[in-house]
Amino acid sequence: MVSKSKVTYFCQECGHESLKWFGRCPGCNSWNSLVEELKVDNKKSWLGQQKSTGLPQKLTEISFSEEERIDTGIPEFNRVLGGGLVPGALIMLAGDPGIGKSTLTLQTANLVKTSGTVLYVTGEESPQQIKMRAQRLEVANSNLLILAETNLEIIEEQIKKIQPTFMIIDSVQTIYMPQITSAPGSVSQLRECTAKLMELIKNQGIPTILVGHVTKEGAVAGPRVLEHMVDTVLYFEGERHYQYRVLRGLKNRFGSTNELGIFEMTDRGLKEVENPSQAFLAERPTDGSGSIVVACMEGTRSLLVELQALVSPTVFGQPRRMTSGTDYNRVNMIMAVLEKRIGLCLGSYDAYVNIAGGLKIQEPALDLGIALALASSFKNKVINKDIIVLGEVGLTGEVRAVNHLEKRLSEASKLGFKRGIIPYGNLKAQQSYPIKVSGVKTVQEALELALEG
Numbered sequence: 001m002v003s004k005s006k007v008t009y010f011c012q013e014c015g016h017e018s019l020k021w022f023g024r025c026p027g028c029n030s031w032n033s034l035v036e037e038l039k040v041d042n043k044k045s046w047l048g049q050q051k052s053t054g055l056p057q058k059l060t061e062i063s064f065s066e067e068e069r070i071d072t073g074i075p076e077f078n079r080v081l082g083g084g085l086v087p088g089a090l091i092m093l094a095g096d097p098g099i100g101k102s103t104l105t106l107q108t109a110n111l112v113k114t115s116g117t118v119l120y121v122t123g124e125e126s127p128q129q130i131k132m133r134a135q136r137l138e139v140a141n142s143n144l145l146i147l148a149e150t151n152l153e154i155i156e157e158q159i160k161k162i163q164p165t166f167m168i169i170d171s172v173q174t175i176y177m178p179q180i181t182s183a184p185g186s187v188s189q190l191r192e193c194t195a196k197l198m199e200l201i202k203n204q205g206i207p208t209i210l211v212g213h214v215t216k217e218g219a220v221a222g223p224r225v226l227e228h229m230v231d232t233v234l235y236f237e238g239e240r241h242y243q244y245r246v247l248r249g250l251k252n253r254f255g256s257t258n259e260l261g262i263f264e265m266t267d268r269g270l271k272e273v274e275n276p277s278q279a280f281l282a283e284r285p286t287d288g289s290g291s292i293v294v295a296c297m298e299g300t301r302s303l304l305v306e307l308q309a310l311v312s313p314t315v316f317g318q319p320r321r322m323t324s325g326t327d328y329n330r331v332n333m334i335m336a337v338l339e340k341r342i343g344l345c346l347g348s349y350d351a352y353v354n355i356a357g358g359l360k361i362q363e364p365a366l367d368l369g370i371a372l373a374l375a376s377s378f379k380n381k382v383i384n385k386d387i388i389v390l391g392e393v394g395l396t397g398e399v400r401a402v403n404h405l406e407k408r409l410s411e412a413s414k415l416g417f418k419r420g421i422i423p424y425g426n427l428k429a430q431q432s433y434p435i436k437v438s439g440v441k442t443v444q445e446a447l448e449l450a451l452e453g
């Protein structure tokens with residue numbers, strides 16, 4: 001056991017070290033920047049078994065084989081991880097409370113393709129509560145052990161004894177190191193616990209999912225430093241009242257970060273959505289103004305989503321603008337373009353823009369869709385339901401080319417769309433497209449095409 005005297009306080013701003021806590025750092029005078037930290041004399045390497053020799057090596061001579069990844073048993077999850085779990089990887093799964101993190105991790109614990117023991121450490125729920133959920137999810141993995149514990153020392157002992165091949169810690173905000181006096185969930189505890197876990201699992205090669213809650217501002221509660229320490233940061237998001245959930249990578253040392261996993265919350269846990277475009281368009285009205293379908297790219301696949309806009313006269317005072325699922329500033333910019341370049345007088349109108357299904361998408365290719373949806377609602381003219389649009393809008397009202405045109409159009413064709421309004425810059429001579437396309441150079445041209453007749 002480490003004695004109390006090994007605890008010191010460090011300033012997060014300037015690194016000033018002190019034996020006592022101060023409200024204001026004596027080094028740099030910033031307020032509330034001192035956090036408690038364990039002072040470890042022989043800092044161990046996180047590189048695990050591969051101890052550093054202290055000598056540089058030629059890159060060409062370093063031996064490496066593509067790591068054995070463990071299949072999570074959930075293809076959408078594997079996709080976001082970059083192909084599965086890498087041994088020794090520490091994965092942070094962050095999300096709002098109640099979004100489904102515990103559900104996803106329990107389902108993974110059930111389905112993961114390892115022959116060894118799976119250890120689920122819970123600091124939030126009792127084993128009985130987990131059992132209840134497990135019954136609902138039909139969990140039948142006899143190699144799954146549940147440990148209800150928050151003291152990291154005891155967790156460590158158990159890890160060494162059980163030698164699990166996959167582990168889940170739910171959640172990082174509840175575990176604590178007894179040597180540190182501050183409460184679980186505080187900056188010092190989060191940091192030290194994560195560092196300790198990192199060392200443990202790297203040495204034993206156990207892939208581990210660390211569940212973390214996020215604050216109102218959307219960051220993982222606690223310092224950003226947690227995001228730097230772990231190998232992978234995944235966000236599980238969605239509107240609580242919609243059934244869809246999106247798993248998104250923010251950082252991944254073992255794969256790309258722009259893959260999405262799409263799930264649906266059912267009464268029997270999370271189900272993968274096989275055909276997301278179809279699911280997101282299922283409830284689309286066919287005769288309302290202000291609705292249009294855009295083909296976005298999320299990672300390597302194209303996703304069709306419905307964009308809706310509502311423009312209505314402002315009754316009192318300042319016009320309101322609200323967006324859900326898209327970038328607020330981008331919508332404002334597009335409204336300014338419509339006003340200045342097209343002459344739509346939106347100044348005394350409220351505007352609401354929404355992506356149906358509770359999805360969040362930020363991609364420039366959405367711009368033209370936003371512009372057309374707003375104009376369609378403003379003029380109260382319905383856009384033909386067989387049309388999809390894509391294109392980035394510039395400040396002069398020009399429509400700019402987008403990437404991955406073929407993938408977007410082939411997804412549209414699969415779902416029965418007949419016509420695409422696309423950037424002129426994307427058109428290539430002698431190329432055949434899966435649907436009929438019209439290239440436009442400006443928002444004005446796109447408007448004329450979409451709202452004609």
Ligand code: TYD
Pocket residue numbers: 095096097098099100101102103104133136137265266267268269270
């Ligand atoms: P949970 O996994 O406990 O969320 P988190 O760990 O992120 O806080 O999920 C909680 C919500 O999910 C809860 O509101 C109930 C809902 N839910 C279902 O709709 N179906 C299910 O099968 C399960 C297990 C949960």
Ligand code: MG
Pocket residue numbers: 101102103124170
């Ligand atoms: Mg939970």
